[in-house]
């Protein structure tokens with residue numbers, strides 16, 4: 404019998420580690436690449452990711468490595484879990500090694516220069532590859548602890564979706580397929596901004612009515628924006644839209660929520676991010692999104708309000724006052740249905 408080809412996971416953070424474990428539990432041999440050789444060595448000897456996923460045992464089928472060339476040479480299916488700020492620069496030098504691979508982005512961010520999604524960056528870096536996007540309500544710690552979870556693999560490449568479903572779908576992790584990779588990817592990136600707002604509201608002791616209003620108006624706002632960019636609004640009613648929005652806006656395990664909570668307690672943005680010590684993609688996404696919304700003339704009062712607090716010197720009280728005074732618009736105005 405020929406030996407099964409291993410699967411690669413790029414990134415040594417909490418999500419890369421959680422996905423690596425799931426793949427290994429499903430019987431795959433997994434090569435998990437990370438840039439830091441000391442971290443790879445620590446994970447090999449301790450059989451744990453002590454910095455990013457403490458307390459979760461690394462499956463024996465996961466091999467932590469820091470040689471990206473060797474990792475890519477051995478694998479065809481490659482999951483990418485590198486923060487958005489580093490994805491292009493980390494992979495560009497290995498463009499030739501990525502040709503012909505099945506690249507699955509799990510990264511939920513947007514590149515500032517040109518408003519590029521991660522799948523678009525992958526397509527630029529590796530035009531000869533096949534690309535998919537994995538996104539959904541998937542807090543890494545819960546995935547790793549086998550909380551019952553669902554996600555979406557999105558690509559126009561049906562065979563790629565099936566490969567990912569076969570590799571990842573398991574006893575505690577359901578993998579649904581979608582053809583709308585643009586909507587799925589946009590949903591995962593945009594919700595991080597609203598999780599910061601939700602964390603602030605929680606720190607200020609706001610009530611359940613307020614939390615519900617925030618989540619629902621966030622959904623309206625992100626969908627309105629996505630539709631303007633050509634996404635299918637129905638995708639935002641799925642796991643990668645409202646599903647991910649709910650989990651990140653309600654869970655103290657979300658890093659974006661934690662940054663918002665710290666801001667609500669009165670910390671500066673710099674201190675809130677430093678205290679976290681992990682990636683909170685929403686901070687960068689906020690800047691990019693505010694700029695793009697203005698350029699596209701999309702009404703996004705929550706994005707504008709958070710931007711005003713973080714980068715324009717407005718107080719939280721001023722922004723809340725302005726938001727509550729603004730003229731109320733139509734409830735559901737983002738799904739164009741005739742007859743309503």
Ligand SMILES: NC(=O)C1=CN([C@@H]2O[C@H](COP(=O)(O)OP(=O)(O)OC[C@H]3O[C@@H](n4cnc5c(N)ncnc54)[C@H](O)[C@@H]3O)[C@@H](O)[C@H]2O)C=CC1
Pocket residue numbers: 414415416417418419437438439455484485486487489493509510511512541542543544680681682684
């Ligand atoms: N943690 C979670 O619950 C989930 C995270 N994601 C997404 O996964 C992506 C990765 O996030 P996490 O694993 O959570 O991050 P993390 O904060 O746990 O770890 C970040 C990792 O990225 C590595 N890194 C930083 N710069 C790098 C570079 N230049 N080259 C290579 N590696 C570099 C760090 O060494 C570290 O291993 C993010 O876009 C995030 O939105 C998606 C779903 C769930």
Ligand SMILES: O=C(CO)COP(=O)(O)O
Pocket residue numbers: 511539540541542543595598647650651656657658659660682683684
């Ligand atoms: O994307 C996530 C859950 O689906 C993780 O959110 P955070 O990056 O805010 O922790």
